[in-house]
Amino acid sequence: MSGNYAPLNCLKGVRVVDLTQFEAGPTCTEALAWLGAEVVKIENPKSGDPGRRIAASDPNKPDSFYFKILNANKKSATVDLKTPRGVELVKELVKKADVFAENLAPGTIERLGLGYDVLKEINPGIIYCQVKGFGEGSPYEKSLAFDMIAQASGGTMSVTGYPGEPPAKPGCTIGDTGTGMLMAISVLGALYEKKATGKGRRLQLAMQDSVMHYIRTSFAVMNQQGNKTAAPRMGAQSTSGAPAPCGIYPTKPFGYNDYVYIFCSRANPEHWTRLLKVIGREDLIEDPRFATNEERNKNEGFINEVITEWTKNHTKVEAMQIIGAAGVPAGAIHDTLELQNDESFQKRGIMQTMQHPDGDWVCETWPVRFDGKPPELKPSPKLGQHTDEVFASWLNLSSGEIEKLRSEKVLGQ
Amino acid sequence: MSGNYAPLNCLKGVRVVDLTQFEAGPTCTEALAWLGAEVVKIENPKSGDPGRRIAASDPNKPDSFYFKILNANKKSATVDLKTPRGVELVKELVKKADVFAENLAPGTIERLGLGYDVLKEINPGIIYCQVKGFGEGSPYEKSLAFDMIAQASGGTMSVTGYPGEPPAKPGCTIGDTGTGMLMAISVLGALYEKKATGKGRRLQLAMQDSVMHYIRTSFAVMNQQGNKTAAPRMGAQSTSGAPAPCGIYPTKPFGYNDYVYIFCSRANPEHWTRLLKVIGREDLIEDPRFATNEERNKNEGFINEVITEWTKNHTKVEAMQIIGAAGVPAGAIHDTLELQNDESFQKRGIMQTMQHPDGDWVCETWPVRFDGKPPELKPSPKLGQHTDEVFASWLNLSSGEIEKLRSEKVLGQ
Known part of the structure; x- marks a missing residue:
């Protein structure tokens, strides 16, 4: 040591x-x-x-x-x-x-x-x-x-x-x-x-x-939208909003912190293609329902189903390793005990x-x-x-x- | 300016x-x-x-x-x-x-x-x-x-x-x-x-x-408790846990962010007495149900009722002003638009x-x-x-x- x-x-x-x-x-x-x-x-x-x-x-x-x-x-x-x-x-x-x-x-x-x-x-x-x-x-x-x-x-x-x-x-x-x-x-x-x-x-x-x-980006988003309503609560989503997929997905064995965060950056359209490949859904790459960020947001429910279908068969750590290695941002929801013992x-x-x-x-x-x-x-x-x-x-x-x-x-x- | x-x-x-x-x-x-x-x-x-x-x-x-x-x-x-x-x-x-x-x-x-x-x-x-x-x-x-x-x-x-x-x-x-x-x-x-x-x-x-x-205090709490379970999600409560009252209370006009945070520090027993006085409940000061932090936690539901009875008749800003001026920690849940316009x-x-x-x-x-x-x-x-x-x-x-x-x-x- x-x-x-x-x-x-x-x-x-x-x-x-x-x-x-x-x-x-x-x-x-x-x-x-x-x-x-x-x-x-x-x-x-x-x-x-x-x-x-x-x-x-x-x-x-x-x-x-x-x-x-x-x-x-x-x-x-x-x-x-x-x-x-x-x-x-x-x-x-x-x-x-x-x-x-x-x-x-x-x-x-x-x-x-x-x-x-x-x-x-x-x-x-x-x-x-x-x-x-x-x-x-x-x-x-x-x-x-x-x-x-x-x-x-x-x-x-x-x-x-x-x-x-x-x-x-x-x-x-x-x-x-x-x-x-x-x-x-x-x-x-x-x-x-x-x-x-x-x-x-x-x-x-x-x-x-x-x-x-530490919430200046929330102020920035509010200003960007014309300062008419306060920045909202976003659950697990990004502060700035992001096209689907962006959020937490359940993983085996479905415990209190068994989730993996998956995010496809707006600035890097290839994230989405890489994600579809790594979860074995190349068939959806050319699908018009996901052709633009706007279309992806419209079809967020379906996107989440497709991703969950894959994540539910993996642990959060497997998911983080496999998706991360494919060049897509992914993070297991680690709890403090897991981090302490890592x-x-x-x-x-x-x-x-x-x-x-x-x-x-x-x-x-x-x-x-x-x-x-x-x-x-x-x-x-x-x-x-x-x-x-x-x-x-x-x-x-x-x-x-x-x-x-x-x-x-x-x-x- | x-x-x-x-x-x-x-x-x-x-x-x-x-x-x-x-x-x-x-x-x-x-x-x-x-x-x-x-x-x-x-x-x-x-x-x-x-x-x-x-x-x-x-x-x-x-x-x-x-x-x-x-x-x-x-x-x-x-x-x-x-x-x-x-x-x-x-x-x-x-x-x-x-x-x-x-x-x-x-x-x-x-x-x-x-x-x-x-x-x-x-x-x-x-x-x-x-x-x-x-x-x-x-x-x-x-x-x-x-x-x-x-x-x-x-x-x-x-x-x-x-x-x-x-x-x-x-x-x-x-x-x-x-x-x-x-x-x-x-x-x-x-x-x-x-x-x-x-x-x-x-x-x-x-x-x-x-x-x-930025969550080292969560790690500390977990260590204090013997490193057997991960630090939990606490809702609006303090990371270190705190005796009741500690949390958010609804205020007029009951909108999305109409709450006031009220907290009585474990280290300052007089906060609780001051709070009872300022909300007009001096009658409870000697009540044995609140004699110790442990008793207060057992009676958290009742404490929350007593406080809400008062907060629901005030706006969050009134509540913050009145309770804060009485020497009890209190904070309105400000949203970004309110802060931007203050x-x-x-x-x-x-x-x-x-x-x-x-x-x-x-x-x-x-x-x-x-x-x-x-x-x-x-x-x-x-x-x-x-x-x-x-x-x-x-x-x-x-x-x-x-x-x-x-x-x-x-x-x-």
């Missing part, structure tokens, strides 16, 4: 003071950590990032997998921000940092005395990142948000689900991870700029606005084993290969694991000073 | 040779363009990026909105890559570039003579980016993919839709834009590194792998007017504010609009030389 991933030091020397929690903020700073930044989570000594307890409510229990997967490659230092000295210490860290990130409830960071106006005074080079549910100037700017609220109010739920049925939530956490990715891009732009100017930036991102970024992801380094004190497990890494290899996975930190290391290396505090701060309940374990 | 956006030059001087098409590649290079990079699309002189024709099949018609929204702030140069001189010219551009990006079908870029091994020889500092459907080493590495195929095979469809129903496609194009964002982060990391080392990188990303990045997005610069030769229109921009302002929107390029400008400024070609290449059909209009 070794040799299929590599340490990545693109952001060597970049220091991040990370006050984020749950998912939208942590996924941003985790991306920076994958790329080699030194990311230090500042956590309250009692229980830390509340994400540690998602689906693991007992504080004595191991960290949740939710926390572990979203906080790989980071460090953790525990500081009590209810003590003035604790706040001062964070300011000292900020003086040494390039990036400060937070996604606390609206107004919280300012009440803690760590607002933008304060931190830019002590470090004009700081890149100060804030993620909130709604944007400054929005009628909802003081409202709370979580992933689902962002997906409701940002439009993704309105375009997800089957026609005629209520809206569904996309299974992907676009309000959270989707937001984190847009903020990470912006931080990296600001870091690049800072190399030239030495100056920091204030970056603000609303989860509602982020979500809209060793090809580990062989490629896309999944790696996290060696964690709570127990080893296999999880997704940053999926981009740099010169052939994804970055090395390092475990998420235990609460306060790096308190001593960070205050010693960033602020040159002696072990005696650190112990004193700990006995005064300013620092945690 | 002016003054709510600003030119952004974080990536000043960064040059990108962009051979991407459709969505997964173009959204990556567009993010770089928002941040101030000079991104030049190299397009075939006949019809260009096939995205120009999505839902706009006549080549004499205006560019599709799909193309316009995914290619803002870029330039376009037309080069016939079927001519040896055209390929040579692209290599000359690559010598002057920091980034080269492509997402053509597997094997195409190598057949064109612009593979990684060729370009790294002529520019060792090039950051060479490739997006494919499936990863190198995957059993499907030669298969074609589009957004839907990535969402099928990468697991997002298996966790989207209602329990007991077939899988649905998330309305957000995670296979495309989601991939573009992960590649943009990686390019920016490599650019930052290049400032120190002068060296380029080969970056490769598979759409199937990208999609998994002027608060334009006031904040999150949507801007694209002044385009085909006609002005209002579209989403990069949603992150830099020092209070999102970047300025510049129009997507018309096919070949910048051919002369790019070859003159990058390669110092004279107008005579450019005209000669054009008459030889190496460059387009």
Whole structure:
């Protein structure tokens, strides 16, 4: 297994003071950590990032997998921000940092005395990142948000689900991870700029606005059609609409996720011919019912029957292999358990084993290969694991000073 | 309207040779363009990026909105890559570039003579980016993919839709834009590194792998539960599961998207009390049926009745305003038309007017504010609009030389 991933030091020397929690903020700073930044989570000594307890409510229990997967490659230092000295210490860290990130409830960071106006005074080079549910100037700017609220109010739920049925939530956490990715891009732009100017930036991102970024093609389709009706729910169909066939077809053994997606691109008319050949229906190639995309759409019911006649005799994986190899886009509906157990992801380094004190497990890494290899996975930190290391290396505090701060309940374990 | 956006030059001087098409590649290079990079699309002189024709099949018609929204702030140069001189010219551009990006079908870029091994020889500092459907080493590495195929095979469809129903496609194009964002982060990391080392990188990303990045919390929930069954479809519910109430509630006037999302966080027990107060049901605050999360889940049907009794007398916007102001997470299910027409997005610069030769229109921009302002929107390029400008400024070609290449059909209009 070794040799299929590599340490990545693109952001060597970049220091991040990370006050984020749950998912939208942590996924941003985790991306920076994958790329080699030194990311230090500042956590309250009692229980830390509340994400540690998602689906693991007992504080004595191991960290949740939710926390572990979203906080790989980071460090953790525990500081009590209810003590003035604790706040001062964070300011000292900020003086040494390039990036400060937070996604606390609206107004919280300012009440803690760590607002933008304060931190830019002590470090004009700081890149100060804030993620909130709604944007400054929005009628909802003081409202709370979580992933689902962002997906409701940002439009993704309105375009997800089957026609005629209520809206569904996309299974992907676009309000959270989707937001984190847009903020990470912006931080990296600001870091690049800072190399030239030495100056920091204030970056603000609303989860509602982020979500809209991921359905811009739905907005585009609506505009194309004259902006008279909202983009609809398309079931399993393509967002932009596509000529038949386009959708999911049932496969053996007809379980909950036994379907294969088949799609013949409008831009590649040969897909349709290839599909007919591979399913043994060459006889239909010249059939006038399928001569144009318009005719194919008119005869969608019949097309679906013909395809299902073939797919129902194959498993989804067979169907994906056979149709894909014939040069037609096809994808089995994989579920998370199948993907987790598919060793090809580990062989490629896309999944790696996290060696964690709570127990080893296999999880997704940053999926981009740099010169052939994804970055090395390092475990998420235990609460306060790096308190001593960070205050010693960033602020040159002696072990005696650190112990004193700990006995005064300013620092945690 | 002016003054709510600003030119952004974080990536000043960064040059990108962009051979991407459709969505997964173009959204990556567009993010770089928002941040101030000079991104030049190299397009075939006949019809260009096939995205120009999505839902706009006549080549004499205006560019599709799909193309316009995914290619803002870029330039376009037309080069016939079927001519040896055209390929040579692209290599000359690559010598002057920091980034080269492509997402053509597997094997195409190598057949064109612009593979990684060729370009790294002529520019060792090039950051060479490739997006494919499936990863190198995957059993499907030669298969074609589009957004839907990535969402099928990468697991997002298996966790989207209602329990007991077939899988649905998330309305957000995670296979495309989601991939573009992960590649943009990686390019920016490599650019930052290049400032120190002068060296380029080969970056490769598979759409199937990208999609998994956005459902890592589903993988985490499955791991938390012992990896025995796949993560299920949750309808409108939260991915991690949440105590009742969590979901969508119908509102006046009961149309297709007339729902409000309401959620009481497990981590904040006061949400439930606040909700009961704001809907006038203080009488239930001490009720033992709701004393714990477990009890609330047992009585979910009754909870939903109580909440619906209130929501059905309000519009979704009233409900979002009233419940949100009470400190409870709430979000109206906005559709794309409502969002497009909500002027608060334009006031904040999150949507801007694209002044385009085909006609002005209002579209989403990069949603992150830099020092209070999102970047300025510049129009997507018309096919070949910048051919002369790019070859003159990058390669110092004279107008005579450019005209000669054009008459030889190496460059387009």
